[in-house]
Amino acid sequence: MNIKLTELDHRKGEPLSFQVTLDAVDLKNRHHEIRSLTPVEVEGDAVKLGNLYYVKGDMKADIDFICARCLNPFTQHASIPFSETFALADDPVLEDDEDSDIHPLEGDQIELDTLLQEDFLLAMPTFPLCEEDCxxxxxxxxxxxxxxxxxxxxxxxxxxxxxxxxxxxxxx
Ligand SMILES: [Zn+2]
Ligand SMILES: [Zn+2]
Structure with missing residues (x-):
């Protein structure tokens, strides 16, 4: 899923809603605690405010894990929020604040898939538990x-x- 910058430029601060589905197979292969999962339904919106581009939303999926303590399989209905900020690669804001979370934009669009996959995998537990107090x-x-x-x-x-x-x- 890519969002064209010109499309956001034209909207003058009006958010653009989007929906996209992330492939489950690829995500499962990249996290060894995930036994299986449904395709990840992503809903969000993108907006340009000032010189910055903001993308935020929510990813939903049902994910099957094995509990690390009792070894029982369980399903987690995950809802994972995400929020990313972008600036044009030559924007001075990127130099001002070197350890900021602002992603530089090289081309004329925001490429979301890789970032969303990273956000999703980071939210996965390394020690899945069927219950907090299993x-x-x-x-x-x-x-x-x-x-x-x-x-x-x-x-x-x-x-x-x-x-x-x-x-x-x-x-x-
Ligand atoms: Zn358990
Ligand atoms: Zn015993």
Missing amino acids: KGLCPTCGVNRNDSPCTCSNERIDPRLAGLADLFKDNK
């Missing part, structure tokens, strides 16, 4: 502790210090 699997008996509690004691006490732990217990 209890995970018991390291002793292997039961999924979200489904059924087990009676294993998983306090890791160094056997050499076990006597010491008893001592503290008595003193409580």
Whole structure:
């Protein structure tokens, strides 16, 4: 998806709405936690204000992960906001502020696909969890502790210090 700069120039500050779909296969191949996902539906608008071009919106997809703690598959209904700013490559604003997030525009259009893919992948978890407080699997008996509690004691006490732990217990 490309947006022609002249089109935004002509609109004189009036936002231009756009819709685009990102290919799921390519995104899945670039993030190893993603098991599968629906095509990513992108909705946004672009506008020129002053000398800067702004693009913002939202990406929606259903993404299948495996929980890193309990190993259960789950689906996340993701809604990922994005917001990018562009300036012409020769705009002094790019020199004034070297570590700004403003992207230089080389040609006569804004090329969105690569940026949107990057934004999407950055929003993906490196440690996906089915629930924020997923209890995970018991390291002793292997039961999924979200489904059924087990009676294993998983306090890791160094056997050499076990006597010491008893001592503290008595003193409580
Ligand atoms: Zn889990
Ligand atoms: Zn257990």
